Amino acid sequence: MRTIRKTLSALLTGILLMQQVAWAESRLPYSDASSLQKLESDEQRLWSASTDFEKAIRKGGQIYASPELETYLQGIMDKLYPEFAGLIKVHVVNSPVLNAFAIPNGHIYMHTGLLARFDNEAQLATVLAHEGAHFVYRHGYFNQQSIKGSSAFATITAVIGIPIVGLIGNILATSSIYGYSRELEAEADNMGFKRLVQAGYDPHEAHKVFEHLAREVKLSEAQEGFFYSTHPKLKDRVDNFTKLAAQESNTGVMNEAEYAAKVNQLRIEVLEQEFSFGRYKHVIALLSDENVLKRYPPTVHYYLGEAHRKRNEKDDIDIALREFDRAIELDSDFAPVYRSRGLLLMSQSKREQAASEFKRYLELVPEASDKSYVNSYLETLAKQ
Amino acid sequence: MHFYKKIIIISLITLLTSCGGPFTRLTKAEYVDTNKNFKVSLPVGWVQINGYQSENALWISKDGYSLQSIRIEALKPDKAFSRIKKTAAANMPISDLAELELAEIKAKSSNAASIKVLENTLENVSDQKAFRLHIQYLNEKGLRFEQVTYGLVSAQNYYRISYQAPSIHYFERDKQTFNQTVTSFKITG
Numbered sequence: 150m151r152t153i154r155k156t157l158s159a160l161l162t163g164i165l166l167m168q169q170v171a172w173a174e175s176r177l178p179y180s181d182a183s184s185l186q187k188l189e190s191d192e193q194r195l196w197s198a199s200t201d202f203e204k205a206i207r208k209g210g211q212i213y214a215s216p217e218l219e220t221y222l223q224g225i226m227d228k229l230y231p232e233f234a235g236l237i238k239v240h241v242v243n244s245p246v247l248n249a250f251a252i253p254n255g256h257i258y259m260h261t262g263l264l265a266r267f268d269n270e271a272q273l274a275t276v277l278a279h280e281g282a283h284f285v286y287r288h289g290y291f292n293q294q295s296i297k298g299s300s301a302f303a304t305i306t307a308v309i310g311i312p313i314v315g316l317i318g319n320i321l322a323t324s325s326i327y328g329y330s331r332e333l334e335a336e337a338d339n340m341g342f343k344r345l346v347q348a349g350y351d352p353h354e355a356h357k358v359f360e361h362l363a364r365e366v367k368l369s370e371a372q373e374g375f376f377y378s379t380h381p382k383l384k385d386r387v388d389n390f391t392k393l394a395a396q397e398s399n400t401g402v403m404n405e406a407e408y409a410a411k412v413n414q415l416r417i418e419v420l421e422q423e424f425s426f427g428r429y430k431h432v433i434a435l436l437s438d439e440n441v442l443k444r445y446p447p448t449v450h451y452y453l454g455e456a457h458r459k460r461n462e463k464d465d466i467d468i469a470l471r472e473f474d475r476a477i478e479l480d481s482d483f484a485p486v487y488r489s490r491g492l493l494l495m496s497q498s499k500r501e502q503a504a505s506e507f508k509r510y511l512e513l514v515p516e517a518s519d520k521s522y523v524n525s526y527l528e529t530l531a532k533q
Numbered sequence: 534m535h536f537y538k539k540i541i542i543i544s545l546i547t548l549l550t551s552c553g554g555p556f557t558r559l560t561k562a563e564y565v566d567t568n569k570n571f572k573v574s575l576p577v578g579w580v581q582i583n584g585y586q587s588e589n590a591l592w593i594s595k596d597g598y599s600l601q602s603i604r605i606e607a608l609k610p611d612k613a614f615s616r617i618k619k620t621a622a623a624n625m626p627i628s629d630l631a632e633l634e635l636a637e638i639k640a641k642s643s644n645a646a647s648i649k650v651l652e653n654t655l656e657n658v659s660d661q662k663a664f665r666l667h668i669q670y671l672n673e674k675g676l677r678f679e680q681v682t683y684g685l686v687s688a689q690n691y692y693r694i695s696y697q698a699p700s701i702h703y704f705e706r707d708k709q710t711f712n713q714t715v716t717s718f719k720i721t722g
Binding site (some may be wrong): 155205208209210211242243244424425426428459492495496518519521522523525526 | 624628631647671672
């Protein structure tokens with residue numbers, strides 16, 4: 150009886166050890182470019198699904214076409230992960246939504262909306278390093294394995310009958326875009342932070358990016374659920390990076406001017422995108438920070454005023470008028486502000502003033518694409 | 534056996550041609566909706582699409598809704614832009630209304646990044662001011678589509694009249710039919 154018990158105990162220990170070895174092996178990060186040549190068959194399929202996922206993004210015209218910006222981002226990524234230079238590829242998605250994500254084959258997607266929010270290169274590098282860590286530490290693969298091994302996976306496959314490749318695609322899309330478990334995100338924070346410091350960036354900038362985002366997400370009442378636009382997840386990042394930075398006495402580079410030169414135009418484009426999506430609250434939340442306003446050209450006061458005019462809640466009209474005045478004071482030839490001020494004054498039945506604004510608008514842009522609207526407003530005002 | 538075959542064929546024909554089925558072929562042009570206060574002349578021979586997606590809309594097509602379709606919606610002004618949670622109002626500047634429509638289209642789209650505005654102009658529909666928004670976008674498979682939307686507000690409703698088709702072949706081919714539909718549209722109350 151004792152012998153049987155001993156044998157069983159040894160067997161059980163053996164199984165547990167094997168499991169731990171398997172677990173540890175599956176959690177080994179890629180070491181360098183050569184390790185990418187020895188993928189497990191499951192992992193190969195995940196990479197293949199990643200490629201399909203990328204094709205869909207490209208076919209759908211979602212890539213922001215700027216080779217110059219891509220080269221700049223790629224240069225930073227290569228500096229953070231030199232042993233994977235050129236293998237962790239950075240792309241830009243044309244979307245105002247605050248997000249960035251890594252897919253299992255090492256391609257990182259940064260949304261224009263997120264790029265427009267960073268103060269400097271060190272903050273950008275923080276996010277790139279975090280996303281790069283998801284790839285190097287095989288979080289996509291690990292996540293897929295843990296979901297696949299769960300009973301939930303079997304149930305979903307059996308009940309819905311989703312083809313396996315599609316399901317893998319869904320899993321990778323879901324976890325990559327919406328975020329991984331707390332444990333994996335913390336690992337990406339820690340490993341990414343080390344890379345940030347090694348690359349010579351200021352570690353004390355890391356938590357600031359998440360603080361800004363958390364503040365904006367809260368103010369805009371965003372409920373998008375993406376990793377970089379979810380308040381509790383951002384709060385975790387702030388906590389993690391604050392702790393990590395406290396252990397670092399050295400400072401590093403921020404490269405604020407270099408970063409601004411690369412994204413100044415994009416920042417304005419993102420504001421216009423926010424408008425075209427009707428995200429007025431986001432514009433107000435973003436631009437209500439004086440330090441953020443400084444990053445933009447004087448015309449930013451027009452955008453802030455227009456967001457208030459369009460949101461049209463308590464005090465918004467007064468704020469809009471104030472911002473329009475400020476925009477004109479700083480740049481009296483910026484045409485859109487006259488149209489918006491005309492619309493606002495028209496809504497207040499200030500006919501003569503409104504007409505004068507519309508006329509000034511058409512003087513500045515005689516061939517404006519919306520001149521049919523503006524002319525009709527002038528006709529209506531003249532009849533009243 | 535022959536008897537059962539006949540029954541199945543008759544049932545299928547009834548299903549396809551009756552209102553309860555997925556499609557109803559339009560046999561007369563005049564269409565009047567007294568609840569939503571509008572009338573319009575529709576292209577005879579096209580089919581009306583029934584089902585959950587057409588619950589609040591008059592939705593017609595010639596060859597299938599993925600090839601071309603015309604939709605006419607009459608929504609309460611506070612439900613006009615449900616996705617972006619904005620309201621339409623009769624006194625709203627028409628250019629602002631057009632911008633809300635674009636935001637609503639983008640919010641509903643699975644591929645908003647590909648949407649390009651080709652034209653956004655003022656028009657007259659049912660003897661009142663309306664916007665005409667012409668956009669282009671790519672579907673998930675990369676096929677280019679075009680969509681024209683007219684929008685106007687009455688005291689009771691926000692009316693959205695839209696036409697969409699793939700840019701290749703179909704958009705130009707059936708555009709004239711859509712234009713005639715828009716010209717015939719009248720708010721009745």
